[in-house]
Amino acid sequence: xxxxxxxxxxxxxxxxxxxxxxxxxxxxxxxxxxxxxxxxxxxxxxxxxxxxxxxxxxxxxxxxxxxxxxxxxxxxxxxxxxxxxxxxxxxxxxxxxxxxxxxxxxxxxxxxxxxxxxxxxxxxxxxxxxxxxxxxxxxxxxxxxxxxxxxxxxxxxxxxxxxxxxxxxxxxxxxxxxxxxxxxxxxxxxxxxxxxxxxxxxxxxxxxxxxxxxxxxxxxxxxxxxxxxxxxxxxxxxxxxxxxxxxxxxxxxxxxxxxxxxxxxxxxxxxxxxxxxxxxxxxxxxxxxxxxxxxxxxxxxxxxxxxxxxxxxxxxxxxxxxxxxxxxxxxxxx
Ligand SMILES: NC(=O)c1ccc[n+]([C@@H]2O[C@H](COP(=O)([O-])OP(=O)(O)OC[C@H]3O[C@@H](n4cnc5c(N)ncnc54)[C@H](O)[C@@H]3O)[C@@H](O)[C@H]2O)c1
Ligand SMILES: O=P(O)(O)OC[C@H](O)CO
Numbered sequence: 001x002x003x004x005x006x007x008x009x010x011x012x013x014x015x016x017x018x019x020x021x022x023x024x025x026x027x028x029x030x031x032x033x034x035x036x037x038x039x040x041x042x043x044x045x046x047x048x049x050x051x052x053x054x055x056x057x058x059x060x061x062x063x064x065x066x067x068x069x070x071x072x073x074x075x076x077x078x079x080x081x082x083x084x085x086x087x088x089x090x091x092x093x094x095x096x097x098x099x100x101x102x103x104x105x106x107x108x109x110x111x112x113x114x115x116x117x118x119x120x121x122x123x124x125x126x127x128x129x130x131x132x133x134x135x136x137x138x139x140x141x142x143x144x145x146x147x148x149x150x151x152x153x154x155x156x157x158x159x160x161x162x163x164x165x166x167x168x169x170x171x172x173x174x175x176x177x178x179x180x181x182x183x184x185x186x187x188x189x190x191x192x193x194x195x196x197x198x199x200x201x202x203x204x205x206x207x208x209x210x211x212x213x214x215x216x217x218x219x220x221x222x223x224x225x226x227x228x229x230x231x232x233x234x235x236x237x238x239x240x241x242x243x244x245x246x247x248x249x250x251x252x253x254x255x256x257x258x259x260x261x262x263x264x265x266x267x268x269x270x271x272x273x274x275x276x277x278x279x280x281x282x283x284x285x286x287x288x289x290x291x292x293x294x295x296x297x298x299x300x301x302x303x304x305x306x307x308x309x310x311x312x313x314x315x316x317x318x319x320x321x322x323x324x325x326x327x328x329x330x331x332x333x334x
Contacts, residue, residue: 001025001167005072007091009036009061011049011140011279012104013078016168018144020076021059023170029061030068037061053144066094074100074164076134080280081107081116081189088123095124100160103133106188107282108289113296115185129157132164133181135188136239137247139254146172152240153177154184176239183235186226191245192283193290194218196260196307198249200317203264214303215249220332221301225290228297255281263310264317284311302327 002025006017009031017029031037031046040046040061044054062068069075075095079087084105095101101124103116114122117131124131136151143149153168153175155161161177168175178184194214201210222245223236235241248254259281262272269284287308294301306324309315315323 001073001163003028003072004074004076004167005030005068006076006078007065007068007087008032008078008104009040009046009049010078012138013076014046014050014055015053015140015144016076016078016104016134017059018053018055019168019170019173021056022146023166023168023173025058025167027059028068028072029059030065031061031063034063037063050141050144065091069094069096072096072099074102074132074167076102076104077116077120078104081105081282082110082285084116085109085119085123088120092124098130100155100164101126101131102164103131103185105282106135106185106192107286108189108293110285110289113289113293115182115189117181117185128181129155129160131155131181132161133185133188134175135184135244136175137243139247139251141253143173148172148174150174150176150239150243152184152238154179154181154240156181178235178238178240180232180235182229183226183231183233184240186222186229186231187236187238187241187244189282189286190218190222190225190290190304191248192256192281193287193304193307194222194245194283195248195254195256196263196281196283196287196311197303197320199254199257199260199262200264200307200310200320201260202257203261203266204317204321211249215245218249218303219245221294221299221303225294225297225299225301228299255279256283259284260307269311283307287311 007030017027021027105116120131132155153161153164165175259272291308306320
């Protein structure tokens with residue numbers, strides 16, 4: 001792969017564009033705001049998202065989607081999950097035929113309850129095997145600082161995943177391939193919700209036992225949903241499952257965990273949103289779509305349900321703790 005377009009110059013879009021460029025792949029990064037593209041072109045820095053990172057010379061920036069997409073062998077979608085459909089619809093006519101469409105977004109669409117790869121297929125009108133997802137323990141700031149990191153590239157077409165793997169492998173970034181798109185996407189979407197719960201627990205002053213309990217039971221409910229939707233159970237023990245869950249639940253860099261921590265300390269959702277300065281904590285919306293999906297397929301997801309009640313029904317995080325611990329007693333693997 002010689003040329004890739006990255007659509008979205010936020011934290012992860014910019015960091016992933018750098019990963020590609022550092023792997024020897026020429027990249028054109030599309031920024032929604034013209035001034036961001038101009039600033040990257042002028043100073044090689046994206047100051048609003050990654051102020052300490054100098055971007056490589058084989059990474060160009062533009063505000064013009066057609067310029068970014070022309071001749072791209074892969075199109076990487078680095079926009080929030082709830083805007084992906086609208087963004088992609090605007091770019092559809094300029095997508096190069098046959099290009100691999102790659103989702104970086106971690107979420108489940110509100111209303112349709114679709115995974116991101118399903119949204120991409122539907123909007124772009126491409127077959128399943130033309131869509132890939134990247135998911136793993138991938139905090140953008142750490143990767144931009146070239147800290148060693150692994151990830152998963154999932155695609156039902158193994159050869160396509162391998163092509164993309166080659167395009168983004170370098171001395172600090174190691175992607176593995178996987179054909180289980182469903183499992184990788186669910187791992188990425190659900191961990192944001194579980195990280196909100198861990199953040200709430202931290203904000204309430206709870207320690208490592210509580211964190212480990214939430215992480216492990218969070219993984220259990222994620223895997224239950226995966227089993228019902230045909231995912232490979234082993235995916236949840238991998239980078240896109242446990243790996244991402246641990247990184248997100250433990251890191252102060254995670255927007256989801258930080259958001260939850262504010263709620264645990266007593267902030268309202270509006271106050272926590274204001275403190276996020278426009279950056280996405282995807283779990284705040286995805287907790288509702290994942291909860292609805294769980295209800296539709298008859299899967300019990302008590303932590304997700306509780307996070308939804310805190311974020312959208314005004315439940316006090318302290319009352320969530322009482323509700324979770326007061327549930328009917330059961331076997332661990334029930
Ligand atoms: N930041 C990370 O560390 C990280 C890592 C892995 C995955 N992700 C996932 O990648 C996706 C993007 O996250 P991010 O961190 O880059 O987000 P971000 O908020 O930093 O950037 C989002 C980008 O999308 C653009 N955009 C285009 N249309 C938009 C619209 N209508 N509304 C809002 N923004 C719009 C914004 O201008 C911005 O450049 C999310 O699904 C996130 O879960 C993020
Ligand atoms: O900052 P968050 O909470 O969106 O998490 C970022 C990444 O998804 C971690 O893999």
